[in-house]
Amino acid sequence: MPGSLYDPKRRHLLQGLGACALLSPFASMPAWARRQRLYIDGLCFLPEDVNDVKASKLNAFIADISDIEAVKQADGTTNYKRTYNACIKSIAKANATVDAHPDVYQRGLTGLDIEKAVAQDKTAVFFQIQGADCVEGDSNANNWQQLEEFRQQGLRVLQLTHHYGNEFAGGALDNDGSLGLDKPLTEQGRELIAALNQKNMLIDVSHSSVQTALDTARLSNKPIVQSHGAVRSIVNHARCSPDEVIRAIADTGGVFGVFMMSFWLTNNPVPTVDDFVRQLEHVSRVGGVESVAIANDYPLRGHLKLLELENDNAQGVKQYLDWWHSLRAKNVLGFDVEPRHVVIPELNHIDRMSRIDDALRKARFKSSDRDRFMGGNLARVLQSVVV
Numbered sequence: 438m439p440g441s442l443y444d445p446k447r448r449h450l451l452q453g454l455g456a457c458a459l460l461s462p463f464a465s466m467p468a469w470a471r472r473q474r475l476y477i478d479g480l481c482f483l484p485e486d487v488n489d490v491k492a493s494k495l496n497a498f499i500a501d502i503s504d505i506e507a508v509k510q511a512d513g514t515t516n517y518k519r520t521y522n523a524c525i526k527s528i529a530k531a532n533a534t535v536d537a538h539p540d541v542y543q544r545g546l547t548g549l550d551i552e553k554a555v556a557q558d559k560t561a562v563f564f565q566i567q568g569a570d571c572v573e574g575d576s577n578a579n580n581w582q583q584l585e586e587f588r589q590q591g592l593r594v595l596q597l598t599h600h601y602g603n604e605f606a607g608g609a610l611d612n613d614g615s616l617g618l619d620k621p622l623t624e625q626g627r628e629l630i631a632a633l634n635q636k637n638m639l640i641d642v643s644h645s646s647v648q649t650a651l652d653t654a655r656l657s658n659k660p661i662v663q664s665h666g667a668v669r670s671i672v673n674h675a676r677c678s679p680d681e682v683i684r685a686i687a688d689t690g691g692v693f694g695v696f697m698m699s700f701w702l703t704n705n706p707v708p709t710v711d712d713f714v715r716q717l718e719h720v721s722r723v724g725g726v727e728s729v730a731i732a733n734d735y736p737l738r739g740h741l742k743l744l745e746l747e748n749d750n751a752q753g754v755k756q757y758l759d760w761w762h763s764l765r766a767k768n769v770l771g772f773d774v775e776p777r778h779v780v781i782p783e784l785n786h787i788d789r790m791s792r793i794d795d796a797l798r799k800a801r802f803k804s805s806d807r808d809r810f811m812g813g814n815l816a817r818v819l820q821s822v823v824v
Contacts, residue, residue, distance in 0.1 A: 475812030476790040477551070479694030479732030480565070480643070480665040483531060487538050489737040490560050492787045496812060497551045497561035497819075499594055499664055499732075502531035503571065514763050516601045519568040521583055528564060528590045535562060545593060548820030563819065565594035565641065565664070569605045569629060581632045588636055593823050594664070595633060596641040597626065597649065605629050606653075607646030609675045610769055622652040630656045639822045643694075647682055654685035660818045661689050665696035665732035668719045672701050674771025680723045687724030690821065692814045694732035695720060697740075697784055700754070700776035708750075708781045710796045717797070717810060727817075729810045731793060739785035748785055750778035 478498035484490060504527035505517040535542040543554035545563035554561035566587070575583040584595075597606040607620025622630070630653055633640050640661040642650040653661055663686055669677040683693050695716045699708035702716055720729045738744060743753040754776050765772040783792060790811065797807050 474794065474808055475551070475555075475816055476794075477730075477812030477815040478790070479662070479692075479730045479815060480696065481733045482736055483534050483562070484737045487541050489787060490541050493560075493737045494788065494790055495560050495737075496555050497545065497563065497816070499563045499565045499815075500531070501567050502564045503527055503566040503568070510601070512767065514767075517599065518570040518603075519566050519599065521571050521573070524566055524571040525586070525590075528566075528587065528592060531564060532591060544591060545819070545823070546591065548816065548818075548823045551816050551819065563593045563639075563823065564591050565596065566592060567596045567641075567644070568599040568603065569595055569597050570599075570603050572629075573604050581636075584629075584632060584636070588638060592638070594639040594641055594662075596643055596664070597629070597645050597653065599644045602646070602649075606649040608649075609644050609646055610764060611646060619646050619648045621646075621648040622656070626652075627656060633657075634659050637822060637824050639819065642682075642686070644676070647679060650678070650682045651685050654682075654689050654691075657689055659689070659822050660691035661686055662691045662730070662815075662818060663693045664730075665694050665734045667695060667698070667701040668716050671716060671719060672704055672771065674701055674774075675769050676771070677701055683720055683723045683728065687728035690727075690818070692728050692730040692818055693720050693724060694730035694815075696732040696734040697780060697789070698734060699750075699778045699781050700757075702781070704774060706777055708778050710781060710783050710792070713781055713784060713793065714796055714800050718800075721806070721810075726806050726809055727814055729806075730815045731790070731810060733789070735780075735785070738787050739789070740780050743780045743785055748780060748782035750780065750782075753779045 476495050478495055481498045481500060483500050483502065503519040504523040506520045506523050508516045508518050510516055535544055541559060543550050543559040543561040545561040550561045572583045575581055598608045600610045601608040602611045602620050604623060605626035606622055611620055630640065634657060640653060640657055641664045642653050642661060643663050643665050663678060667677040669679045686693050702708060703712035705712060717729055746752050757776060761772055761776060794807060794811055797810065
């Protein structure tokens with residue numbers, strides 16, 4: 438691809454290594470030999486009711502355990518930053534929650550903890566923070582003390598930014614459509630990528646600008662992920678990723694997770710399971726079957742407000758309109774199209790993974806590809822990076 442920042446040869450190198458280094462026997466084991474297909478969610482949250490974990494049928498999930506501080510932007514909009522002070526408290530709380538339920542949770546400290554979880558009928562949980570704001574200023578001393586502190590507390594996945602940029606990276610919503618801004622990794626961001634690689638922590642480019650995602654794919658010497666997102670060629674929106682980003686992530690050996698936020702999955706007036714399958718199919722076509730993953734980005738039960746409204750999207754979408762209109766005023770890509778829904782009703786449910794699996798079967802995806810999509814690809818990446 439002209440002007441691309443990634444090397445397509447890297448994918449072939451990673452695939453060559455995969456047989457002996459990137460894939461454990463467990464990740465490549467056929468579903469029938471495991472008694473069930475692996476279900477892994479690329480981004481969710483620790484539930485208030487621990488019974489939801491068993492009900493979800495998940496073998497593992499990446500859990501955003503961060504907390505936020507609301508920070509007013511110069512333009513009047515609000516950015517919810519995952520600051521050090523907020524997140525060091527929230528990760529301690531998350532550890533206490535996991536430790537209080539040893540019969541349910543397996544703490545995810547290495548990718549092989551997925552195997553341990555399955556063997557003991559538990560669910561492996563890998564802690565993630567949605568934004569490197571939590572270590573802003575850490576790079577100035579060049580020793581990454583705060584990053585190491587989070588790693589010691591169990592953090593294994595770090596997202597570079599959330600919506601808006603920081604001292605490391607550009608955010609997806611920094612992009613002013615009238616100016617065409619697309620912020621790259623900063624020098625501090627490049628140092629952060631090297632530090633995360635060195636510490637065997639998985640890099641997540643969800644919410645990043647296109648250029649930041651491409652820069653990260655080029656610089657990282659390990660697979661990266663977009664844990665939760667959607668396809669821009671289907672919905673032309675700043676929060677959705679163009680094909681070049683999907684390819685770049687795939688060429689690192691990483692995965693692209695499609696999430697449940699329906700206004701970024703389809704512009705159709707009524708969202709359906711077929712719209713979700715179409716997203717997965719597109720990622721598979723662009724990045725290959727090894728690049729597809731599934732994420733939630735709502736609580737395990739689903740979007741709680743929409744559940745209260747019995748999945749009445751016309752009512753539920755109203756809570757997003759003020760925020761949506763504030764970004765429309767800034768000419769951010771895609772906010773000129775009014776959202777009409779929030780969830781796919783059939784998937785706004787605790788049993789969404791089984792329902793997605795069944796939808797893929799009905800769409801005639803091969804069983805081996807369903808193994809990959811539903812969890813095998815994420816297991817491979819976690820086992821190759823988080824060691």
